[in-house]
Amino acid sequence: MITQYSFAATRDLESDLELLEVLRWGRKETAERLSRESRAQTREILDVLRSEPAYEFAEFFYLLRARGIETGQDLAKLAEIHNQYIVGLTKDAEKMRRLGLKLERLLEAIFTADTLPRLLQNWRERPGAIDQSNLARLLVTVMSTETCRKLAVSFAEAGYLARERTAFGAILVSSTGIVEQIFGSCLREMRLRIKGKREE
Amino acid sequence: VSHDMAQQKCGAGQARGRVRVGRSTSHQRRPGTLLKRVIRLLAFAAIIGSCPAVVSARAQPRDSANAMPQMSASDRVVIERNELLRSIVDDDPALVRRVLDALGKADDAQTRSDFRQEAPPRALGSVEGTFDRSKNPDLDRLERSSPEAMNDLFQLLKQASARRQRPAR
Numbered sequence: 001m002i003t004q005y006s007f008a009a010t011r012d013l014e015s016d017l018e019l020l021e022v023l024r025w026g027r028k029e030t031a032e033r034l035s036r037e038s039r040a041q042t043r044e045i046l047d048v049l050r051s052e053p054a055y056e057f058a059e060f061f062y063l064l065r066a067r068g069i070e071t072g073q074d075l076a077k078l079a080e081i082h083n084q085y086i087v088g089l090t091k092d093a094e095k096m097r098r099l100g101l102k103l104e105r106l107l108e109a110i111f112t113a114d115t116l117p118r119l120l121q122n123w124r125e126r127p128g129a130i131d132q133s134n135l136a137r138l139l140v141t142v143m144s145t146e147t148c149r150k151l152a153v154s155f156a157e158a159g160y161l162a163r164e165r166t167a168f169g170a171i172l173v174s175s176t177g178i179v180e181q182i183f184g185s186c187l188r189e190m191r192l193r194i195k196g197k198r199e200e
Numbered sequence: 201v202s203h204d205m206a207q208q209k210c211g212a213g214q215a216r217g218r219v220r221v222g223r224s225t226s227h228q229r230r231p232g233t234l235l236k237r238v239i240r241l242l243a244f245a246a247i248i249g250s251c252p253a254v255v256s257a258r259a260q261p262r263d264s265a266n267a268m269p270q271m272s273a274s275d276r277v278v279i280e281r282n283e284l285l286r287s288i289v290d291d292d293p294a295l296v297r298r299v300l301d302a303l304g305k306a307d308d309a310q311t312r313s314d315f316r317q318e319a320p321p322r323a324l325g326s327v328e329g330t331f332d333r334s335k336n337p338d339l340d341r342l343e344r345s346s347p348e349a350m351n352d353l354f355q356l357l358k359q360a361s362a363r364r365q366r367p368a369r
Binding site: 059063068070139 | 346348349350352353354356357358359360361362
């Protein structure tokens with residue numbers, strides 16, 4: 001049952017609208033700053049940076065940093081939780097359908113005895129570095145492998161990711177730290193704007 | 201989108217070495233199946249907003265459609281990578297050429313919605329059966345964006361957090 005929402009011209013309604021305004025501004029501002037700070041200024045790159053998946057991609061890197069996922073141990077814990085989540089998803093056909101995921105794709109996203117050691121080894125050797133295919137595994141429910149690759153390429157051209165091919169042919173990506181700053185500063189400004197409006 | 205993408209996407213008119221596409225097996229295919237595949241491709245083209253161009257390709261005289269269009273090596277890679285394109289290229293290379301061009305144009309004029317999933321996979325699925333994204337990576341270009349999935353990801357990272365979390369107020 002839908003909770004009754006009052007459209008009476010009250011302080012509550014005003015606050016709701018103010019929150020919505022700040023949320024809208026925040027999304028717009030994040031996209032603008034991602035574009036403005038980009039090293040590459042081609043239309044193609046800027047269009048990708050303004051896309052919805054780019055916002056989600058930036059949020060992921062921000063969360064890794066903000067949640068303090070820094071050591072190999074932290075990443076191992078994340079991989080374990082991720083695997084548990086994926087296994088749970090494979091048992092929930094309705095949710096798989098809702099998220100547009102197939103069993104085969106989910107199974108490929110599980111960190112196995114083959115892929116997990118490489119994930120951890122890369123991270124330990126170069127903190128923050130992650131194989132592009134493993135990054136796609138972590139983002140499996142949010143975007144396709146192909147979109148993840150396109151974003152990694154564009155973010156690298158923008159100067160937000162370092163992207164290099166290893167001797168084994170894998171592509172390692174690691175954040176340069178800029179995207180977390182952009183995302184975090186927008187988030188903080190949003191919070192302060194809401195606070196400021198409340199105190200007005 | 202990027203240098204990588206540019207290397208993979210439509211290469212019409214590009215200086216890279218060109219190859220001819222063609223495995224003349226069209227007579228071996230069942231017309232009904234072929235029609236369904238064409239419908240799928242038309243549906244896809246309609247979704248990415250290039251339908252008129254593709255439809256006009258279908259409307260051209262058969263001689264014109266049969267004239268083997270030029271395909272670059274990178275076109276060939278895209279075709280091989282996508283089951284749907286692979287299945288139709290011998291029967292109607294002109295249509296595949298149009299779809300490749302449409303993909304290229306979509307790249308040129310990429311908007312937020314181009315990167316999102318929304319219509320294409322579902323619309324294609326509604327045309328005929330299921331559309332296997334894993335077998336058509338380039339056609340599955342309109343990405344999905346699920347608030348539920350993003351919320352799940354947020355919660356996973358929260359659980360994995362190395363930092364002590366303050367209780368929510």
